[in-house]
Amino acid sequence: MIHLHYFAGLKEAAGKAEEDLSWQDGTADDVLQWAKQTYPAFDFTAVQLAVNEEYVHLDEPVKPGDHVAFIPPVSGG
Template sequence: MIKLHYFARLRELTGKGEEMLERDEITVRELLEWAETTYPGFGADYVQVAVNEEYTLLDDIIQSGDVCAFIPPVSGG
C-alpha cells in the first residue's frame, strides 16, 4: 500500500486530497504513468513526485508504506 497526496490543481482535478494505491513496489515513472491514465489531464510531464517528503528522480523506486506526494509546479512566495 502506497499513500498518495494531491495538491492544488491536482487536488481539484482528482477530486481528492489523498488515496491509497494497492502496490508493493512501483517506480516514479510508472506512478506518473498510472496517474496520467487514471486522471486524464494530469499533466505528468510537469509534475514531480516526493517520496517521504523528498524529491525523487523518475527511476527511483517507491515501496509499500511510502508516502508519496504529487508536486505540480510550485508557486510560493
C-alpha cells in the first residue's frame, strides 16, 4: 500500500485530497502512469512528484508504505 496525496486543482479533479493504493514495487513513473489512466482529467503537463516529502525523478523507486504527492505548479506574489 502507498499513500497518494493531491493538491490544488488535482485535488479538485480527483474529488479527494488523498487515497491509498495497493502497491508492491515500482517507480515514480509507474505511479504517474497509474494516475494518468485513473484520472484523465488531471493536467499532468507540469506536475512534480514527491516521495516521502522529497521531489524525485521518475526513476525513483516507490515502495509499500511510501507517501507520494502530486504537486502542480504554484505561483505566488
